[in-house]
Amino acid sequence: MVQEPVSLWAQTTDVDYMRMEGRDAHPSYCWVTRKLMEIYGEKRVEILDCGVMSGTTFAKLKEAGLDFDYTGIDVGEPLVKSCRERFPEARWEQMNVLDLSFSGDSFDVVNCRHLLEHLPYYETAVREMFRVARRYVVVCFFQAPRDPEVLLRRDTAGGYIWLNRYSPGPFEHLLGELSSAFECVDIAHGRRVDRIYFCTKKP
Numbered sequence: 736m737v738q739e740p741v742s743l744w745a746q747t748t749d750v751d752y753m754r755m756e757g758r759d760a761h762p763s764y765c766w767v768t769r770k771l772m773e774i775y776g777e778k779r780v781e782i783l784d785c786g787v788m789s790g791t792t793f794a795k796l797k798e799a800g801l802d803f804d805y806t807g808i809d810v811g812e813p814l815v816k817s818c819r820e821r822f823p824e825a826r827w828e829q830m831n832v833l834d835l836s837f838s839g840d841s842f843d844v845v846n847c848r849h850l851l852e853h854l855p856y857y858e859t860a861v862r863e864m865f866r867v868a869r870r871y872v873v874v875c876f877f878q879a880p881r882d883p884e885v886l887l888r889r890d891t892a893g894g895y896i897w898l899n900r901y902s903p904g905p906f907e908h909l910l911g912e913l914s915s916a917f918e919c920v921d922i923a924h925g926r927r928v929d930r931i932y933f934c935t936k937k938p
């Protein structure tokens with residue numbers, strides 16, 4: 736019998752992958768935290784974070800002293816379980832960003848970091864994140880959009896993984912359709928350049 740291929744992310748138990756890769760030291764985390772501190776100051780903010788892996792984004796926001804109510808989602812059941820054990824003060828749900836089970840306008844800010852590159856494509860996820868956001872959607876890429884677009888699915892012994900680099904034109908066109916404004920910044924850490932899109936949702 737032929738076995739259906741499965742997503743590597745849905746079953747990985749490698750919760751420390753980002754730290755081992757040195758990716759958790761990237762200043763793109765601080766840029767987003769600083770921006771949220773500037774906007775919200777002492778005001779409490781409700782955040783949805785999509786594709787949480789080891790919960791590093793939650794830990795960084797907490798470290799920075801932001802007053803926030805956090806929900807994190809991920810497709811990986813072992814990852815969600817580990818986040819629940821490490822950070823019981825936050826809410827963690829096993830969920831697919833392509834089909835979020837929240838009503839519209841549920842969170843002040845919806846964040847995703849290093850996630851869209853790992854989806855077959857970005858459009859459904861971006862529309863879902865804007866649907867559940869009240870005010871801001873933040874997207875951080877480790878593969879800054881650049882032409883030509885490359886959609887690459889790699890099959891490994893543990894399952895398949897998408898490693899896409901998107902064309903900026905159609906991506907930014909979609910953001911333009913959903914946002915009243917968006918800021919785009921590139922942040923370097925050695926040879927790793929993260930691109931952040933900080934979007935204000937259209938009222």
Ligand SMILES: C[S@@+](CC[C@H](N)C(=O)[O-])C[C@H]1O[C@@H](n2cnc3c(N)ncnc32)[C@H](O)[C@@H]1O
Pocket residue numbers: 744745753785786787788789791792808809810811814830831832833847848849850853854
């Ligand atoms: C490269 S990690 C990034 C982790 C974290 N955001 C960070 O920056 O440290 C990508 C994460 O997205 C999750 N993921 C992949 N596809 C997903 C999907 N369709 N819905 C929700 N999470 C997904 C993976 O399980 C993994 O935890």
